[in-house]
Amino acid sequence: MSVLAFLATISYINRASLAQFGLDDTNAMLSLYLMVGPCGAAYSVDRWLKRKRGVTLPAVEPSIGANLAIRLLQVHLCVLYLFSGIGKLQGPWWWNGNALLMAMANREYQSLDGTWLVHYPWLVYGLTHLTVFWETFYCVLVWPRLTRPIVLAIAAGVHLGIGIFLGMWTFGLAMIIANMSFVSPWVVRRILDRQPTSATLESQKPIAAAPATTRISNRRQRV
Numbered sequence: 001m002s003v004l005a006f007l008a009t010i011s012y013i014n015r016a017s018l019a020q021f022g023l024d025d026t027n028a029m030l031s032l033y034l035m036v037g038p039c040g041a042a043y044s045v046d047r048w049l050k051r052k053r054g055v056t057l058p059a060v061e062p063s064i065g066a067n068l069a070i071r072l073l074q075v076h077l078c079v080l081y082l083f084s085g086i087g088k089l090q091g092p093w094w095w096n097g098n099a100l101l102m103a104m105a106n107r108e109y110q111s112l113d114g115t116w117l118v119h120y121p122w123l124v125y126g127l128t129h130l131t132v133f134w135e136t137f138y139c140v141l142v143w144p145r146l147t148r149p150i151v152l153a154i155a156a157g158v159h160l161g162i163g164i165f166l167g168m169w170t171f172g173l174a175m176i177i178a179n180m181s182f183v184s185p186w187v188v189r190r191i192l193d194r195q196p197t198s199a200t201l202e203s204q205k206p207i208a209a210a211p212a213t214t215r216i217s218n219r220r221q222r223v
Helices: 002-015 022-036 045-052 064-089 099-104 115-119 121-136 148-166 169-182 185-192 198-204 212-222
Strands: none
Touching: 002 022, 022 064, 022 169, 064 121, 064 169, 099 115, 099 121, 099 148, 115 121, 121 148, 148 169
């Protein structure tokens, strides 16, 4: 299915090249790396349906293909954001801090009126420069564990903002999905598999009853 998805994606992109947009490139990128790794081994509709029917499923083993696919997607995402940030640095609207306001004032894409931000220029300037800084240095700041949550939180905010103010929900959601490749595997398993932590397991262990001799000695001490 991953091969068919990739072929379908590049087919409609090449047949309608004049309508090509960032979403098409993102879909092609994601479907490309789905072919490299076992995309349906752990979280897929087929596996979910089998689990609902009570079918005993084999445990998901670590895969070199999965590691390779995720790493390639991560590197590709870093290159994409780097060149996007460099491209923004070539535009005067990003230097003077008005780029976000101009984008939200564009009637062609506007889905929610954000021109009220004109009354808060310091906020517009700050968000504009933060966006350029985040895209340019994404490839550096996303790898350390200390800064990764901040970078991914900004990514979610940026792409949700694109969906809210510019109406590009599909593009924003596709980019958020791509950024989820940087989420640690144990976090994904904790959320989707609902695996309890070791502390939870310890707290759920039944407390063994005290021996009879201990209870008798304690009763004598209280008397």
